[in-house]
Amino acid sequence: MSNEELKSSITGLLPSVAFEEGGEWLNILIEPGDWLSLAQQLRKDEALFFDYLFCLTCIDWKTHLTMVYHLSSTKYRHTIVVKAKLDRNKPEIEAVSPVWRTADFHEREVYEMFGVQFLNHPDLRLLILPDGWEGKNPLRKDFEDPVNMIRL
Amino acid sequence: MYRETEIIKEATPGSNGEAGVFTINVGPQHPATHGVLHLVITLSGETILKVEPHLGYIHRSIEKMCESLTYRQFIYVTSRMDYLSAHINNHACALCVEKGMQIEVPPRAQVIRVLMDELTRIASHELWWGAMAMDLGAFTPFFHAFRERESINDIMEETCGARLTMNYMVPGGVMQDIHPNFQNRVKEFLRLYKRKIHEYDELVTGNIIFQNRMKGIGLLTPEDAVSYGCSGPTARGSGVSSDIRKVLPYEIYDKLEFDEVLETGCDSFARYVVRIREMQQSIRIIEQLIDTIPEGDFQAKTKAVLKLPKGEFYTRVETARGELGVYIVSEGGTTPYRIKFRSPGFSNLSVLDHIARGSKIGDLVAMMGTLDLVIPDIDR
Amino acid sequence: MWSLSHIANEIHTWLSNTFNPTWTLVIEMVLAGVAVIGLFAALGLVLVLMERRVAAWIQIRLGPNRVGPLGLLQSLADTLKLIVKEGLTPDGADKVMFNVAPFIAMIVAMLLMAPIAFAKDFQLWDLNIGVLFVTAVSSIMVISILMAGWSSNNKYSLMGAMRSGAQIVSYELSAGLSIMTIVVLTGSLQVSDIIHSQGNGWWIFKGHLPVWIAFITFMIAVTAETNRAPFDLAEAESELTAGFHTEYSGMKFALFFLAEYINVFIVCAIGATLFLGGWMPLHFGSNNAFNDAMDYIPSSIWFFGKTFCLIFLIMWFRWTFPRLRIDQLLNLEWKYLLPISMINLLLTTAMAILGWHF
Numbered sequence: 043m044s045n046e047e048l049k050s051s052i053t054g055l056l057p058s059v060a061f062e063e064g065g066e067w068l069n070i071l072i073e074p075g076d077w078l079s080l081a082q083q084l085r086k087d088e089a090l091f092f093d094y095l096f097c098l099t100c101i102d103w104k105t106h107l108t109m110v111y112h113l114s115s116t117k118y119r120h121t122i123v124v125k126a127k128l129d130r131n132k133p134e135i136e137a138v139s140p141v142w143r144t145a146d147f148h149e150r151e152v153y154e155m156f157g158v159q160f161l162n163h164p165d166l167r168l169l170i171l172p173d174g175w176e177g178k179n180p181l182r183k184d185f186e187d188p189v190n191m192i193r194l
Numbered sequence: 195m196y197r198e199t200e201i202i203k204e205a206t207p208g209s210n211g212e213a214g215v216f217t218i219n220v221g222p223q224h225p226a227t228h229g230v231l232h233l234v235i236t237l238s239g240e241t242i243l244k245v246e247p248h249l250g251y252i253h254r255s256i257e258k259m260c261e262s263l264t265y266r267q268f269i270y271v272t273s274r275m276d277y278l279s280a281h282i283n284n285h286a287c288a289l290c291v292e293k294g295m296q297i298e299v300p301p302r303a304q305v306i307r308v309l310m311d312e313l314t315r316i317a318s319h320e321l322w323w324g325a326m327a328m329d330l331g332a333f334t335p336f337f338h339a340f341r342e343r344e345s346i347n348d349i350m351e352e353t354c355g356a357r358l359t360m361n362y363m364v365p366g367g368v369m370q371d372i373h374p375n376f377q378n379r380v381k382e383f384l385r386l387y388k389r390k391i392h393e394y395d396e397l398v399t400g401n402i403i404f405q406n407r408m409k410g411i412g413l414l415t416p417e418d419a420v421s422y423g424c425s426g427p428t429a430r431g432s433g434v435s436s437d438i439r440k441v442l443p444y445e446i447y448d449k450l451e452f453d454e455v456l457e458t459g460c461d462s463f464a465r466y467v468v469r470i471r472e473m474q475q476s477i478r479i480i481e482q483l484i485d486t487i488p489e490g491d492f493q494a495k496t497k498a499v500l501k502l503p504k505g506e507f508y509t510r511v512e513t514a515r516g517e518l519g520v521y522i523v524s525e526g527g528t529t530p531y532r533i534k535f536r537s538p539g540f541s542n543l544s545v546l547d548h549i550a551r552g553s554k555i556g557d558l559v560a561m562m563g564t565l566d567l568v569i570p571d572i573d574r
Numbered sequence: 575m576w577s578l579s580h581i582a583n584e585i586h587t588w589l590s591n592t593f594n595p596t597w598t599l600v601i602e603m604v605l606a607g608v609a610v611i612g613l614f615a616a617l618g619l620v621l622v623l624m625e626r627r628v629a630a631w632i633q634i635r636l637g638p639n640r641v642g643p644l645g646l647l648q649s650l651a652d653t654l655k656l657i658v659k660e661g662l663t664p665d666g667a668d669k670v671m672f673n674v675a676p677f678i679a680m681i682v683a684m685l686l687m688a689p690i691a692f693a694k695d696f697q698l699w700d701l702n703i704g705v706l707f708v709t710a711v712s713s714i715m716v717i718s719i720l721m722a723g724w725s726s727n728n729k730y731s732l733m734g735a736m737r738s739g740a741q742i743v744s745y746e747l748s749a750g751l752s753i754m755t756i757v758v759l760t761g762s763l764q765v766s767d768i769i770h771s772q773g774n775g776w777w778i779f780k781g782h783l784p785v786w787i788a789f790i791t792f793m794i795a796v797t798a799e800t801n802r803a804p805f806d807l808a809e810a811e812s813e814l815t816a817g818f819h820t821e822y823s824g825m826k827f828a829l830f831f832l833a834e835y836i837n838v839f840i841v842c843a844i845g846a847t848l849f850l851g852g853w854m855p856l857h858f859g860s861n862n863a864f865n866d867a868m869d870y871i872p873s874s875i876w877f878f879g880k881t882f883c884l885i886f887l888i889m890w891f892r893w894t895f896p897r898l899r900i901d902q903l904l905n906l907e908w909k910y911l912l913p914i915s916m917i918n919l920l921l922t923t924a925m926a927i928l929g930w931h932f
Contacts, residue, residue, distance in 0.1 A: 065506055066293075093420050096510070097519050099534040112508065112519070112536075116420050116434060119441060123506075144423025147544040170250035170573060181258055181532075191258075218729045226812040240733070240900055329812045331803055331897025337633035397894075403804055404896045555733075556899040559812050 043089070043120045051090060052122070055083045067112075067121045074109075074126045078136035084113060084122075085141050091115045092122065095138070098148035100156040102182045107133050107156060128158060137163035155181040214238050222251045226329050226559045229569030233546075233558075240554045245547040253573040260533045265291050265365060265500040268530065273359035275537060276571035278318040281310045282513040284363035289444060290509040290520040291365040294502035300491040303367030304445050305483050309380070310350075310362060312476040316387075317346040318514035319469045319476075326466070326563030327398050330407055335398050342390060345383045349376065365500060367493030380484050384477060394470065408463035412549040412561040415460060422548065423541035426516025427472060428565055431465030433458040438512040452479050462557075465564040501528055515539055515566050539571040578874055579695035606698055610687050614680075614836060621835040622649040624882075625889055632893040653828065661824035664727055671725035676822065676829035678718035683836040685711045689765050690843050693853050693874035697766065704765035705757060708844055709750050712799065715837065716742040719801075719808060722830070723818035734817025737900055738808030742799055744907040749795035751915035752788040755922040756848040759785070765847060772851035774859050782930070784922040789849045791915045796841035797888055798903070800834060804895035805903060812897075842884035846877065850884075853877040 043051070045068045052059055056076055062069035072080060084092040097112035111124040126135060137160035139146040149160045150169040157179040160166055168175060179185060221232040230251035236244040256275060260268040269287045273280035285307055292299060299307075324339030347357040352373045354360040362369050398404050414424070419432040429436040437454040439447040455471045457464035502524035509520050516538030523532040542565045550558050585605070589598045623638065623646065630637025638648035663672055689704035691697040701707060716739055723735020757763055759781060760771045771777075777785050798805035809817035819830045846852060853873035857865045898906070 066508065093417075095423060096425075096517060097508070097521060097534065097536040099521065099536075101523055101532045110521075112521075116436070142423070143418070143421040143548075144541050144544060147540060148423075151540075169248075170253050172250065180255055185258075192262075216729060218733075224815060240737075327896065331806065331810065331812060332895060333629070334633050334893050337635060341634060398896070401896060403898055403902075406902055407896060407899060554899055554901065556807075556810070556813050556897070 043118055048090075048120060048122060051087070052084075055087070056080050062125070065123065067123050069123045069125060071125050071127070074128055074135045077124075077126055078138065078141075080124075081111075081136075081138045081141045084124075090120075091117045093117070093142075095142035095144055095148075098145055098152065100152045100158055100181075102130075102156060104130075104183055106130050107158065109135055109152070109158065111138070133158040134161060135159075136161050137166075139163060155179055157182070215243065220558075226562065227569070228325060228567070231543075231567065231569050231572070235555070235558070237555065240556075242550050242553055242555060242558055245550045245558065247543055247546065249543075249573050251573065252570050254570075256574045257533055257535060260530055262529060264528045265502060265530070268533070269363065269365075270359075270361045272535070273361055274570060275535060275574055276513055276515060276518070276539065276568050277358055278321055278568055279314050279513040279515065280359050281307075281314040281362060282511060283518060284361060285311055286509055286511040286513075286518050286520045288363040288365050289511065290507050290522050291500060291502065293509060294505070294507045294522065294524060295365065295496070295500060297366050297494050297496060299367055299445075299494055301446075301488045302490045303492050303494070305487050306368050306372055306492065307363060308445055308447065308450070309480060309483055309487075310354075310360075310368075312479045313346050313349065313380070315476045315514045316473050317343050317350075319473050320346075322469060322514075322563075322566045323394065323398070326560075326566075327404075329559045329563040330404065332398065332401075332404075335394070338390075338393060338397065342383075342387055345379075345386060349379050349383065352376065352379065364493065366496040367491065369493075371492045372487070377484055377487070380480065384480065384484075387477065391474070399466075399470065405463065407557070407560055408461065408466055408564075409459075410461050411553060411557050412462040412465075412564065413460050414545060414549050418545070418548060422545040424516070424545055425538050425541065426512065426514070426566075427455075427465055427468040428516060428542045428545070430455055431457050431462075431468045431564070432460045436517065438510050438517055442510055444509070444511060450479055450482055452476075462560055462564040469566070499528055501526065502530070513538060515568065515571065516542060535574055537571045537574060539567050539569075540574075543567055543572050577696075577872060578693040582696055610684055610698070613687070614684060614832070617839050618832040618835055619649040619653065621839060621885065622652070622831075624885070625835075625892075628886060628889045629893050632890070656828040657825055659824035661826050662821070664821050666727035667821065668725035668727070671721045672821075673826070675718045675722035675725065676826045676833070678721065679715065679833035680829050680836075682711060682714045682718065683833045683840065686837075686840045690840065691765055691769060691847065691852050692877055693872070696853075696874070700764060700766050703763045705753055705763045705768070705844075705848075708840075709746065709753060712837070712840075713742070713746055715799075715833075718833075719818050722822070726818070726821040728821050730814045730816075731818050731820045734808045734810065734814045734820070737810075738801060738818060740900070741801070741805065741807060741903060744904060745795045745798040745805075745911075748791050748907060748911040748915045749799055751912070751919050752792040752795065753844075753848060754919055755781075755784060755788040755915075758919070758922050758926050761926075765852070769847060769852040769854050772854045772857075774857055776849065776851040776854070776856070778849045779858075781922070782925070784918050784925060785849065787914065787918045788922070789845070791911055791918070792845055792849070793884070793887065794911060795907075796845065797891055798907070800837045800841055800888075802834075802838065802888055803892040804897050806892075806897060807900055807903060810897060838885060838888055839881065842881045842888065843877070845884050846880035850880045851876075852880075 048068050049061060052070060060071040062071055084090055092113040092115050094114045094116050096114055099110050101108045107128040107130055109126045109128060114121040128135060137149055139149060149163055152158050153160060153166055154168045154171045215238050217234055217236050220235055221227040222230040232248040234246040234248060235242055256271050259271055269284050272283040272287050275283055320339040320343040324336035327335035350360055351357045353376050354362040414432050416432045416434050419429045419434050425436050433456055435454060440454045452475045455468050455475060457468050504524055504526040507522045511518050518538055519536030521534040522530045525531040550561055589601055627637045638645035641648045641651045663669055686708060688699040689701060689707055719738045720735045723731040756777055760768045778789055801808045819827055822830060853876050855868035855871060855876050
């Protein structure tokens with residue numbers, strides 16, 4: 043499906059969606075609250091069939107956090123990028139691990155690295171960082187570790 | 195196979211299955227984890243009820259590190275992620291920077307890159323083959339695999355100056371031209387390899403014990419493989435077409451003749467066969483290119499200081515373990531604002547719990563072998 | 575002239591002439607003990623070196639070649655290292671059992687030396703139930719492994735020990751049944767009788783297919799009984815780190831290690847005695863010229879030659895095959911080997927009664 047067709051189908055699913063120009067793939071901007079229902083629709087819709095979440099990450103923009111989901115379909119080979127802006131002080135978004143199982147680990151990683159709370163995540167614990175790291179989020183821009191970080 | 199509810203029932207104290215349920219720590223120092231992976235396994239006797247990976251023992255926060263390195267520098271760090279396919283990691287990063295800068299790579303460099311990628315893929319699969327056989331208790335294949343891998347490493351050493359972390363790919367091409375001996379040595383390697391490859395099947399593939407250990411073990415349905423984000427041979431063993439070289443061709447892969455290896459067994463044996471056959475496909479690719487390396491520059495002319503325009507760039511390449519994604523977010527400076535490596539091992543590991551439940555502890559080791567986990571790639 | 579039995583007789587005569595019978599017996603027992611310990615140590619060194627060399631040969635590499643001429647002193651150097659290492663006992667371990675276990679393993683291996691005929695008329699104790707003695711004593715081995723695994727207070731050790739228990743107990747059945755075929759054919763449990771019955775040809779040549787089947791079953795079963803790959807589930811280093819001896823270090827580990835190799839030697843010696851005639855040279859019926867020519871080769875060389883051939887076979891297994899899984903291992907025994915050896919024993923009995931063997 044081409045980007046234009048994708049645009050119209052996704053607008054049909056979620057009218058409030060915004061599109062971002064530029065970039066290789068179709069970028070869509072959504073409100074965090076809409077994410078879970080949209081994710082389920084994207085996964086289930088026969089014409090879209092986004093069954094492969096190949097990248098899930100977060101970007102710290104200093105003013106806010108942006109969750110970035112790269113979705114692709116193994117059937118139709120089309121790709122979209124879903125972005126959701128989160129409040130930096132209280133970042134919360136619905137977990138999509140029931141929709142795409144791979145999100146389980148990726149969300150745990152984002153949770154510990156950025157402090158994003160994934161609501162209804164089955165097992166939101168530290169994955170990579172050692173116990174007792176809660177509250178300090180290494181990949182946020184304001185993270186300081188005078189011992190291990192070397193400024194160039 | 196266990197159903198989810200049964201497992202929870204058995205693993206919960208106070209229920210009927212309480213007696214005999216215990217946990218063991220496999221790793222971080224354990225011969226089967228090939229590094230510092232830490233698995234907490236809940237067992238009932240020899241039967242696995244739950245596998246819980248604990249990561250981070252070799253986490254170096256490469257993503258954070260890259261934020262303070264320039265676009266020329268950060269590529270070298272990525273050799274340390276999946277050190278067995280260092281070339282391909284470098285390649286992915288170089289491609290991503292080139293995509294942002296819109297650099298045209300000269301044809302000679304493209305061919306050299308693909309040759310190096312495929313040699314790396316063979317070397318990586320060789321090591322996997324030996325290590326996996328060792329997980330199953332057969333030591334000898336390890337040395338047979340290293341015999342061939344050694345000659346690849348020698349070729350790499352001659353051209354790149356390093357044997358493991360080559361750092362050969364730079365934005366715009368490759369760091370230096372190939373060694374004058376390169377073509378001859380590669381052809382010599384191909385001759386040696388073709389003479390020896392039948393040993394692999396005789397020693398391991400056809401062995402009845404090996405087949406009994408692998409067939410019907412670690413079943414991963416295509417739906418689950420996609421849902422868990424599996425890629426590379428792990429997904430292709432379940433019949434999911436996921437070879438980025440075919441799906442989204444980069445460099446000159448669309449002009450080359452090779453097959454995407456697909457097996458429909460969905461078990462450990464299928465994943466094993468995929469890798470063995472992939473080595474032969476890599477040989478095919480090398481044979482097509484080795485005699486026709488075009489003349490010309492090995493590197494495009496680039497500025498000394500690279501500055502990516504503001505925007506987001508994503509490349510996907512096929513490493514020996516699966517899909518590697520490099521996601522660069524640029525603010526227009528000389529260093530990336532945010533960089534994300536979508537490593538194949540991380541997603542492939544997440545499926546381990548799913549496929550290991552209900553099987554024996556000996557099978558867990560075999561399954562980890564067929565997932566081909568490289569721990570620095572998982573932890574980054 | 576200089577055969578082992580001749581030397582033994584000379585010593586016996588001299589001792590009898592010098593001391594009274596009681597002292598003779600005591601001194602002879604001490605000598606035998608020293609000889610067994612010496613053989614034990616020597617075999618350990620030789621077999622470890624042999625294993626490493628065989629492994630290296632199979633794995634297209636050189637193996638130990640630095641310490642001493644051709645690396646011959648490598649295992650001696652290893653032993654020295656193990657002796658000076660600290661023998662740790664884990665905090666939570668059952669101290670007595672933990673420390674006793676390796677010695678039981680070694681004592682069992684030593685006891686098994688008793689009925690083995692190393693050369694013509696050269697045997698520590700030719701007791702009339704020799705074969706039964708071997709099967710009975712070798713099953714004590716499992717106790718030392720269970721003790722080691724249980725007392726280590728380590729889950730890996732415990733799992734290794736439990737696996738080993740299940741494995742050794744099962745495989746003893748088919749090992750015993752395949753030994754029984756020879757006992758049926760010979761009509762005696764005494765080791766010397768069994769060897770003498772092969773004076774006109776080894777059982778493997780005389781006994782047709784049933785003895786071949788018994789021999790193969792025996793080799794598989796003893797490989798499993800001695801916890802060697804592909805049946806090394808008790809150790810299974812890629813699954814259980816080191817199985818029952820995970821917590822052992824220094825000399826206590828070395829004793830387990832040594833006991834394993836001595837056990838390999840002993841089972842191969844038993845195999846050589848039962849199926850390949852022990853020290854009996856290669857004889858064919860009443861072909862006297864050939865038989866006499868063979869007799870010129872000393873009997874001890876025949877015995878050790880055959881034994882080391884079988885040891886090589888077992889080493890070859892180890893460096894070629896992947897490991898089985900525990901349920902496959904038990905399936906192999908209970909569903910295949912045991913029924914086969916039972917039917918085979920029946921066949922052999924019929925053959926022995928009807929006199930179909932040579």
